[in-house]
Amino acid sequence: MNTVFYLSAAIAIIATAMVITRANAMHALLYLIVSFLAVSLMFFTLGAPFIAALEVIVYAGAIMVLFVFAIMLFNLGPQSALMEHQWLRTSGWIGPAILSLILLSELVFELTSGDLHAPAGNVIDPRQVGAAVFSTYLIGVELASILLLASLVGANHLRRHKRVEDPLPRQQETSAVQNSTKDWSSEETPVVRTSAGKSPGEFQDEKVRNESQGTKNNTGEGTTSREL
Amino acid sequence: MANIPIEHGLIAASILFVLGMAGILIRRNIIFTLMSIEIMLNAAGLAFVIAGARWGQPDGQVMFLFILSVAASEVSVGLALVLQLFHWYKTLDIDKASQMRG
Numbered sequence: 001m002n003t004v005f006y007l008s009a010a011i012a013i014i015a016t017a018m019v020i021t022r023a024n025a026m027h028a029l030l031y032l033i034v035s036f037l038a039v040s041l042m043f044f045t046l047g048a049p050f051i052a053a054l055e056v057i058v059y060a061g062a063i064m065v066l067f068v069f070a071i072m073l074f075n076l077g078p079q080s081a082l083m084e085h086q087w088l089r090t091s092g093w094i095g096p097a098i099l100s101l102i103l104l105s106e107l108v109f110e111l112t113s114g115d116l117h118a119p120a121g122n123v124i125d126p127r128q129v130g131a132a133v134f135s136t137y138l139i140g141v142e143l144a145s146i147l148l149l150a151s152l153v154g155a156n157h158l159r160r161h162k163r164v165e166d167p168l169p170r171q172q173e174t175s176a177v178q179n180s181t182k183d184w185s186s187e188e189t190p191v192v193r194t195s196a197g198k199s200p201g202e203f204q205d206e207k208v209r210n211e212s213q214g215t216k217n218n219t220g221e222g223t224t225s226r227e228l
Numbered sequence: 229m230a231n232i233p234i235e236h237g238l239i240a241a242s243i244l245f246v247l248g249m250a251g252i253l254i255r256r257n258i259i260f261t262l263m264s265i266e267i268m269l270n271a272a273g274l275a276f277v278i279a280g281a282r283w284g285q286p287d288g289q290v291m292f293l294f295i296l297s298v299a300a301s302e303v304s305v306g307l308a309l310v311l312q313l314f315h316w317y318k319t320l321d322i323d324k325a326s327q328m329r330g
Contacts, residue, residue, distance in 0.1 A: 005232050009240040016244055016267055020251030025259050032263055039244075039274055046237065046281040051273075051289050058296055059270065063303050070307045071259065074314055087256045087321075096253030104246040108239050116233035120284030132286040133293060140290070144297040151301030158308035 005045040012038035023084035025071050029064060036060040046119070050126035237278035245271035258313065258322045262306050269299045 015035035022028035036059045043052035133141060248271060251264030273292040280288020310320070317324045 002232060013243050016247045019263060020247060039270060043277055046277060048277050048289050051277055051292050063300060066303055066307060093254035097250055100246045100250040107242040111235045111238050116235055117282060118233060119281050122284050124286050128286040129289045132290050137290050140294055144294055147301050148297055151305050155304045155308040158312055
C-alpha cells in the first residue's frame with residue numbers, strides 16, 4: 001500500500017509538471033486529469049475514500065469538463081501552439097522556476113528536519129465526515145452554499161455578451177456628426193485617426209476622446225467664425 | 229490504509245503546490261493560469277487530508293469539501309470571465325487584459 005502511495009505521488013508530480021510545460025491546452029488538460037486521478041489514489045491510500053470519490057467526481061469530472069468545453073469554445077488553431085512556444089522562452093521561465101525551487105527546498109527542509117510522525121492508522125468513513133460537516137461545520141456549509149449561489153449568479157451575469165457600443169458614446173457620436181456637418185470643411189475628421197490594429201477597448205476609448213475633442217474644436221471654431 | 233509518514237505526504241503536497249505556483253508565474257495563457265490555480269487548490273486540499281489522516285479526525289476532509297466548493301465556484305466565474313475576455317480581445321494573452329476599463 002505504501003508503494004501505491006509513492007507511485008501515485010510520483011505520477012501526480014510528473015503529470016503536473018507536464019501540465020505547466022505543454023503548449024497545447026487540451027494536452028495539458030488531459031495531463032491534469034491524470035494528475036487528479038493520481039491524487040485521488042493518494043487520498044484512497046491515506047484512508048479517505050469519500051474524498052477520493054469526490055476528487056474523481058468533482059475535480060476530474062465536473063471541473064475538467066468545464067475546462068474542456070471552454071477550450072472547445074475558444075476554437076484555438078495550430079497557431080496558438082506556436083504562440084505558446086514563443087511565450088515559453090527560457091529567459092522567461094528560468095527565474096520563476098529557480099525561485100519556486102528555492103521555496104520548495106525550504107519547505108522540504110522544514111518538513112524533514114523533525115522526526116517522522118506516523119498516521120493514526122484508521123480509515124475515516126463518509127459517516128464520520130458527514131457527522132462533522134453537519135454538526136461542527138454547519139456555518140461553513142451555509143457559507144459554501146452562499147458562495148456557490150453567488151458564483152452561479154456571477155457566471156450567469158458574465159456569460160451574456162455586452163454590446164460593443166454603450167448608449168453614452170453613441171450619443172456623443174451623433175452630436176459629433178451633427179457638429180461636423182455644420183462646418184466639416186475646416187475640421188479634420190477625428191475618426192480617421194483611430195488606427196485599425198487596436199483592441200476594441202482602446203479603439204472605443206480613443207474614439208470617444210477624439211470625438212469629445214472634435215466637438216470642442218467645433219464649438220470653438222463656431223464662436224470664432226460668429227465673432228468674425 | 230497505508231502507513232505513510234505525514235512528512236512524505238506533505239512533501240508531495242508542497243511539490244504539487246510549488247508546481248502550480250511556477251505554472252502561474254511562467255505561463256502567459258490565461259487558461260493555464262486557471263489550471264495552475266486548480267493545481268494549487270488541490271495541493272492545499274491534499275495537505276488538509278494528510279493532516280486529518282495523521283490525527284484520525286474527519287476535520288481535514290471537511291476542509292477539503294470547502295476547498296472543493298471554492299474551486300468549483302472559482303473555475304465557473306473564472307471561465308466566464310475568460311470567455312468574455314476572449315470575446316473582446318480575441319486572444320488568451322493575459323497581458324492584453326492589463327488595463328481595466330469601467
